[in-house]
Amino acid sequence: MxxxxxxxxxxxxxxxxxxxxxxxxxxxxxxxxxxxxxxxxxxxxxxxxxxxxxxxxxxxxxxxxxxxxxxxxxxxxxxxxxxxxxxxxxxxxxxxxxxxxxxxPQGTDLLRVTQDRVFEKQFINDHGTQTAPWRQVDDFDQLVRAINDLGYPAVLKTRRGGYDGHGQLVLHSDDDLDIVRKREQDTGIFPPSILEGFVDFAFEASILISGNGKDFVTFPIVRNEHRHNILHLTIAPATVDDEVAQETEALALRLANGFELAGTLAIELFITKDNKVIVNELAPRPHNSGHYTIEACSISQFDAHIRGIAGWPLPKPELLSPAVMANVLGQHVAPTRAMIGAHPEWNLHDYGKAEIKHNRKMGHVTVLTSDTASAVSELEATGCWSDLED
Known part of the structure; x- marks a missing residue:
C-alpha cells in the first residue's frame, strides 16, 4: 500500500x-x-x-x-x-x-453531532447561528409542554435517522397530537424526538463549505425546491441580498471552524421574508443540492471533498455558469431517457442503480444557462416531472 x-x-x-x-x-x-x-x-x-x-x-x-x-x-x-x-x-x-x-480525517465528532438532531441544533446555536425554535421531547408529556411553548404548526422529528421527510410529522392541531398519542399507546414506544417550531420562510436554500482541517472554502448559496419532502430542483445561484449572502458565508465558516472540517459539509437553510438566515440541518458530506457544481463550478463539491480529506490545498470555487439541477426519481427514468436525443443542453447523470423504484433518486439533470427561470420552465415543459406538479 x-x-x-x-x-x-x-x-x-x-x-x-x-x-x-x-x-x-x-x-x-x-x-x-x-x-x-x-x-x-x-x-x-x-x-x-x-x-x-x-x-x-x-x-x-x-x-x-x-x-x-x-x-x-x-x-x-x-x-x-x-x-x-x-x-x-x-x-x-x-x-x-x-x-x-x-x-x-473527518473524525467522528461531526458524525456524532449530525446523527442526533438535538446535538446538531445545540452545536449550531452554540456557534452563534440561528435555528428554528426547538425543544427536546422524550415522552408524550414533554411533547405537550413543548407544543404549549412553541405553538402550532410544529414539526416532530425523531432525534436519529430519517431523511427525505421520513421520521417527521407536521402537527397542525390537537387532532395531530392525538395521532401521536394513539401511536404511542399502540406501540408502547415514544422515540426520542425533537419538536421544531414552524418557520415562515420565503424559500429554502443551502450552502456548501469544504475544508482540509485548517483552511475552508465556500460554494455559492443556492435555492432549493422540494416536492413531497424530496429535493426536486436546485437553482444556482440563489437570488439574495448582499447581507444574506454575507451572513450565510459567515455562518458556514463558523461551523466549519467549530468542526475543524475536513471534506465537504452541506448546510440546509431557510431564508425568511425579512431576510433572516436560519439553519435547518447539516449533512457531513457532499449533498444533493451540490450536484450542479460538477458542470457549473471550477471545482465540484466532490473534488473539494476528496482534496479536503487528502489534506490538499483547496482553491476557491468559482461559479462558471448559472445552472439548474433536477433530480431524476424512479418514475422519471423512462421519460428522461426517451428525451436524451432532443436535449443536448442536458447533462444527464445516471447513478447505475440496479432497481428502479418510485421516488428513489436514480440520477439528475443539470442545465447550464444564462436564464435560470427559463431553464426551469423548459424542464417542466417536457412533462418528465409532471407527477410532481402541485
Missing part, C-alpha cells in the same frame, strides 16, 4: 496519488466521490451490502457487508490509507476503533 507523505496540511497528512481511499456506503454520493478521486490518481475501495452498487462500478474493490459489520470496517481500514463516508448513518464507534489502522 502506498505510504502517506510526511508533508501535512493542518493536522491531516497529505495523501499522495496512488493511495487508497475507502468509502463507507456505495450509493450515488460515493460514486461521484470515487469518480472525482480517480481524476486525482487515487484508488478506491467501498463497503456496501449490495453487490455491484453504484460506487463499486467505478471502484477498485468492494467489500460486500452491512454498514455496521465491524469486521468488514476493519478490513476496509486495513486496505485503505484514508476512510470517508457518504451518509450519516455510519457507526462512529467502529470508525474510532480503526483509527490506529488508517486515517479518518
Amino acid at each position: 502506498p505510504s502517506l507523505s510526511e508533508e501535512t496540511s493542518g493536522s491531516i497528512t497529505m495523501l499522495q496519488p496512488g493511495a487508497t481511499i475507502g468509502i463507507v456506503g456505495g450509493g450515488q454520493l460515493g460514486r461521484m466521490m470515487a469518480l472525482a478521486a480517480k481524476y486525482h490518481g487515487f484508488r478506491i475501495g467501498v463497503l456496501d451490502p449490495t453487490p455491484d452498487c453504484p460506487t463499486a462500478q467505478v471502484s477498485d474493490f468492494q467489500i460486500v457487508a452491512e454498514y455496521d459489520d465491524r469486521k468488514a470496517i476493519h478490513e476496509l481500514a486495513e486496505r485503505s490509507d484514508v476512510l470517508t463516508y457518504e451518509f450519516e448513518n455510519v457507526d462512529a464507534d467502529a470508525l474510532d476503533e480503526v483509527r490506529g489502522k488508517t486515517a479518518v
Whole structure:
C-alpha cells in the first residue's frame, strides 16, 4: 500500500496519488466521490451490502457487508490509507476503533453531532447561528409542554435517522397530537424526538463549505425546491441580498471552524421574508443540492471533498455558469431517457442503480444557462416531472 507523505496540511497528512481511499456506503454520493478521486490518481475501495452498487462500478474493490459489520470496517481500514463516508448513518464507534489502522480525517465528532438532531441544533446555536425554535421531547408529556411553548404548526422529528421527510410529522392541531398519542399507546414506544417550531420562510436554500482541517472554502448559496419532502430542483445561484449572502458565508465558516472540517459539509437553510438566515440541518458530506457544481463550478463539491480529506490545498470555487439541477426519481427514468436525443443542453447523470423504484433518486439533470427561470420552465415543459406538479 502506498505510504502517506510526511508533508501535512493542518493536522491531516497529505495523501499522495496512488493511495487508497475507502468509502463507507456505495450509493450515488460515493460514486461521484470515487469518480472525482480517480481524476486525482487515487484508488478506491467501498463497503456496501449490495453487490455491484453504484460506487463499486467505478471502484477498485468492494467489500460486500452491512454498514455496521465491524469486521468488514476493519478490513476496509486495513486496505485503505484514508476512510470517508457518504451518509450519516455510519457507526462512529467502529470508525474510532480503526483509527490506529488508517486515517479518518473527518473524525467522528461531526458524525456524532449530525446523527442526533438535538446535538446538531445545540452545536449550531452554540456557534452563534440561528435555528428554528426547538425543544427536546422524550415522552408524550414533554411533547405537550413543548407544543404549549412553541405553538402550532410544529414539526416532530425523531432525534436519529430519517431523511427525505421520513421520521417527521407536521402537527397542525390537537387532532395531530392525538395521532401521536394513539401511536404511542399502540406501540408502547415514544422515540426520542425533537419538536421544531414552524418557520415562515420565503424559500429554502443551502450552502456548501469544504475544508482540509485548517483552511475552508465556500460554494455559492443556492435555492432549493422540494416536492413531497424530496429535493426536486436546485437553482444556482440563489437570488439574495448582499447581507444574506454575507451572513450565510459567515455562518458556514463558523461551523466549519467549530468542526475543524475536513471534506465537504452541506448546510440546509431557510431564508425568511425579512431576510433572516436560519439553519435547518447539516449533512457531513457532499449533498444533493451540490450536484450542479460538477458542470457549473471550477471545482465540484466532490473534488473539494476528496482534496479536503487528502489534506490538499483547496482553491476557491468559482461559479462558471448559472445552472439548474433536477433530480431524476424512479418514475422519471423512462421519460428522461426517451428525451436524451432532443436535449443536448442536458447533462444527464445516471447513478447505475440496479432497481428502479418510485421516488428513489436514480440520477439528475443539470442545465447550464444564462436564464435560470427559463431553464426551469423548459424542464417542466417536457412533462418528465409532471407527477410532481402541485
